[in-house]
Amino acid sequence: xxxxxxxxxxxxxxxxxxxAIISLSLLIAPAAIACxxxxxxxxxxxxxxxKLNLRGCYGGDNDSSELTLSVRQQLNSAEIPANGxxxxxHLQAVExxxxxxxxxxxxxxxxxxxxxxxxxxxVRSVAERxxxxxxxxxxxxxxxxxxxxxxxxxxxxxxxxxxxxxxxxLMRPLETLLEPNCQAQPTSDACQQATESLEQLLRVAxxxxxxxxxxxxxxxxxxxxxxxxxxxxxxxxxxARVQYPWEMLLNGHLYQRDLRQLERETGQDVALADRKPPDxxxxxxxxxxxMEYVDEASDGSxxxxxxxxxxxxxxRWEYRGAGTDVRMARPLGVSLITTxxxxxxxxxxxxxxxxxxxxxxxxxxxxxxGGEVGVFISIGLAERFSTEQGRLDKIKSWFGR
Amino acid sequence: xxxxxxxxxxxxxxxxxxxxxxxxxxxxxxxxxxxxxxKVKFSDAYSFHEITYDHLFERIRDAWENESDGIKERLIAMxxxxxxxxxxxxxxxxGTGDGFFRTHILDVIFYRxxxxxxDPVRMHVAKSIAEALNKARNAxxxxxxxxxxxxxxxxxxxxxxxxxxxxxxxxxxxxxxxxRDFSLHTxxxxxxVSRVLSKGNELSVYSSRVRPAMTPSRDAVxxxxxxxxxxxxxxxxxxxxxxxxxxxxxxxxxxxxHAPFQDIKTTEIRQKNVHALxxxxxxxxxxxxxxxxxxxxxxxxxxxxxxxxxxxxxxxVIDAHLEGxxxxxxxxxEEHGGELKDLLSMGYSFHKMLETM
Numbered sequence: 001x002x003x004x005x006x007x008x009x010x011x012x013x014x015x016x017x018x019x020a021i022i023s024l025s026l027l028i029a030p031a032a033i034a035c036x037x038x039x040x041x042x043x044x045x046x047x048x049x050x051k052l053n054l055r056g057c058y059g060g061d062n063d064s065s066e067l068t069l070s071v072r073q074q075l076n077s078a079e080i081p082a083n084g085x086x087x088x089x090h091l092q093a094v095e096x097x098x099x100x101x102x103x104x105x106x107x108x109x110x111x112x113x114x115x116x117x118x119x120x121x122x123v124r125s126v127a128e129r130x131x132x133x134x135x136x137x138x139x140x141x142x143x144x145x146x147x148x149x150x151x152x153x154x155x156x157x158x159x160x161x162x163x164x165x166x167x168x169x170l171m172r173p174l175e176t177l178l179e180p181n182c183q184a185q186p187t188s189d190a191c192q193q194a195t196e197s198l199e200q201l202l203r204v205a206x207x208x209x210x211x212x213x214x215x216x217x218x219x220x221x222x223x224x225x226x227x228x229x230x231x232x233x234x235x236x237x238x239x240a241r242v243q244y245p246w247e248m249l250l251n252g253h254l255y256q257r258d259l260r261q262l263e264r265e266t267g268q269d270v271a272l273a274d275r276k277p278p279d280x281x282x283x284x285x286x287x288x289x290x291m292e293y294v295d296e297a298s299d300g301s302x303x304x305x306x307x308x309x310x311x312x313x314x315x316r317w318e319y320r321g322a323g324t325d326v327r328m329a330r331p332l333g334v335s336l337i338t339t340x341x342x343x344x345x346x347x348x349x350x351x352x353x354x355x356x357x358x359x360x361x362x363x364x365x366x367x368x369x370g371g372e373v374g375v376f377i378s379i380g381l382a383e384r385f386s387t388e389q390g391r392l393d394k395i396k397s398w399f400g401r
Numbered sequence: 402x403x404x405x406x407x408x409x410x411x412x413x414x415x416x417x418x419x420x421x422x423x424x425x426x427x428x429x430x431x432x433x434x435x436x437x438x439x440k441v442k443f444s445d446a447y448s449f450h451e452i453t454y455d456h457l458f459e460r461i462r463d464a465w466e467n468e469s470d471g472i473k474e475r476l477i478a479m480x481x482x483x484x485x486x487x488x489x490x491x492x493x494x495x496g497t498g499d500g501f502f503r504t505h506i507l508d509v510i511f512y513r514x515x516x517x518x519x520d521p522v523r524m525h526v527a528k529s530i531a532e533a534l535n536k537a538r539n540a541x542x543x544x545x546x547x548x549x550x551x552x553x554x555x556x557x558x559x560x561x562x563x564x565x566x567x568x569x570x571x572x573x574x575x576x577x578x579x580x581r582d583f584s585l586h587t588x589x590x591x592x593x594v595s596r597v598l599s600k601g602n603e604l605s606v607y608s609s610r611v612r613p614a615m616t617p618s619r620d621a622v623x624x625x626x627x628x629x630x631x632x633x634x635x636x637x638x639x640x641x642x643x644x645x646x647x648x649x650x651x652x653x654x655x656x657x658x659h660a661p662f663q664d665i666k667t668t669e670i671r672q673k674n675v676h677a678l679x680x681x682x683x684x685x686x687x688x689x690x691x692x693x694x695x696x697x698x699x700x701x702x703x704x705x706x707x708x709x710x711x712x713x714x715x716x717x718v719i720d721a722h723l724e725g726x727x728x729x730x731x732x733x734x735e736e737h738g739g740e741l742k743d744l745l746s747m748g749y750s751f752h753k754m755l756e757t758m
Contacts, residue, residue, distance in 0.1 A: 052437065218579040
């Protein structure tokens with residue numbers, strides 16, 4: 001294709017512009033971490049460099065080492081499910097990754113040994129510990145026992161590396177590796193070798209922690225439990241009958257009493273995973289509104305709005321469904337009621353019994369001192385956020401009024 | 402480096418989506434001022450997840466309001482102006498409206514006295530954290546680290562949630578959440594009210610697992626606990642959180658060079674709302690320990706930078722000329738005791754002060 005002279009200028013102009021923007025952005029942007037093996041005139045300086053490099057250079061985004069790239073590739077291709085249900089293929093992948101990490105640490109031990117440097121036994125102990133954490137070497141009991149060892153954390157401020165037993169870490173990297181090899185000659189080849197070995201150990205610790213997190217079963221199981229419990233609590237709050245403050249206090253007290261009972265039985269706090277909402281509610285002094293039909297009342301006054309007071313009652317239901325597909329089933333309740341209405345030809349006050357259906361409808365019968373019987377109906381819940389008139393109109397429409 | 406997840410948990414009051422943006426911006430501004438720290442961009446270093454639970458209180462207030470409004474309308478139509486139903490309706494409506502009582506005080510009352518309201522809050526917070534951790538572990542490069550910044554009522558919520566989410570289930574099918582793999586890294590509690598809210602309640606703050614340790618375990622689920630409180634913040638004074646280190650922390654943790662527990666008392670007032678989360682975070686005495694802890698690096702901000710930042714902040718405090726407000730707040734604190742009623746009373750007075758200032 002033929003290029004016009006004007007296009008050429010435009011092309012150069014674009015190139016110059018891009019170069020200027022890149023240069024400017026380099027000047028403005030903070031200097032990124034270079035991820036180079038730190039060197040300094042003293043051990044403290046080297047440690048500061050290592051701590052800085054811990055922000056992404058060892059097993060992180062900025063790490064392009066062969067070990068990190070291969071472990072990450074293995075991790076991704078293993079496709080470990082989020083719920084932590086590890087199949088044989090996943091376990092084999094974790095086994096292979098850990099073996100790769102063991103080999104990497106063992107190689108460092110050999111390098112240190114060949115260079116006649118201090119710290120070889122400590123590095124070998126890291127390799128051994130890694131080996132013990134391979135799935136083939138681990139039981140559920142061991143896994144539980146290790147839960148309080150701190151995992152593969154690295155705290156250079158405290159000179160701590162790897163899992164601890166009785167607050168004694170697997171390794172003290174500065175004391176056993178860096179200081180003996182660097183204290184006298186911080187710029188020597190020996191110090192350089194020790195620093196590089198420590199870098200590899202830091203990388204291995206981070207990768208090991210990442211592998212453990214990825215293969216962890218507990219997070220997925222607890223997450224599903226929290227999700228399910230939250231849905232159940234939403235159903236309790238939104239779909240069960242509205243509770244007034246005094247009813248919430250009473251039902252809260254009963255819920256808390258059940259928790260305490262459970263605590264006494266198990267001898268421990270009731271975990272969040274076990275805190276499911278109640279499957280019933282006590283109704284107490286609960287005013288509401290609805291429509292009441294009294295046949296004996298005068299024409300035009302038979303079907304009238306009424307205020308109903310539920311003195312005491314009970315409502316219960318079941319939670320059904322697996323996992324997060326949970327719903328309320330068979331809600332049913334009963335209350336002792338008094339209705340108040342303003343009508344001609346009949347007493348205004350009636351006493352009776354109401355049944356609650358599916359949390360959103362209440363039907364009842366009320367008896368008056370004159371012997372008249374009223375039929376009461378109200379809707380709640382689904383219409384919780386509608387106006388009083390809206391609710392009454394809806395009931396009226398059911399009866400063609 | 403995978404980004405350090407920071408969960409933001411709000412205090413009492415009305416909170417909507419993006420409520421934490423100002424606090425994040427405050428932290429970013431502070432972060433960018435430290436040269437070594439800023440070698441990694443703020444947005445690459447931290448990923449913020451705000452957790453909002455106010456809607457769980459709001460839905461109850463709305464239900465009360467709607468339910469009682471209907472009855473009130475009917476009573477008016479029937480010409481009834483007194484009696485039990487009228488009284489109950491009025492009682493139900495006392496928690497409604499837009500005043501300070503509804504938006505702030507009632508949150509505290511809900512959380513402290515209504516178990517069927519506070520457990521859904523804890524569940525929501527735990528679920529939000531677990532969801533984010535689960536997502537991060539599958540997407541990130543490098544181990545997942547996570548921290549919490551809790552503010553005011555959010556410190557009580559954080560305390561209870563952490564304690565209960567790491568507790569062992571009675572069900573053999575639900576293993577306890579692994580402390581080894583997912584312990585909290587840093588907990589920054591700003592205006593910690595967890596102790597006063599735990600009084601007479603089910604969980605005691607000094608015997609819970611919400612404590613730091615060099616080696617986190619089922620009894621101490623975090624590495625760093627930073628407890629920031631301003632001496633003029635009235636919310637922090639009743640039954641202040643002040644554990645006795647000798648019994649609360651193990652010996653190795655007490656001896657640590659990079660202190661896992663730091664009680665950060667601040668004395669500066671730079672804005673009238675001394676209780677605001679941003680007011681805490683802008684103070685170098687608060688954000689420097691947070692950055693150091695989340696980076697596991699005491700020297701990430703050196704001593705000279707720290708001194709310079711503190712001096713600059715104190716100069717800004719002097720320029721703000723809020724000595725009069727400090728005197729008023731001091732008086733307010735001196736007039737009150739250490740119970741929950743004092744917290745609520747001071748909260749109300751503080752709100753009135755802010756309105757008149």
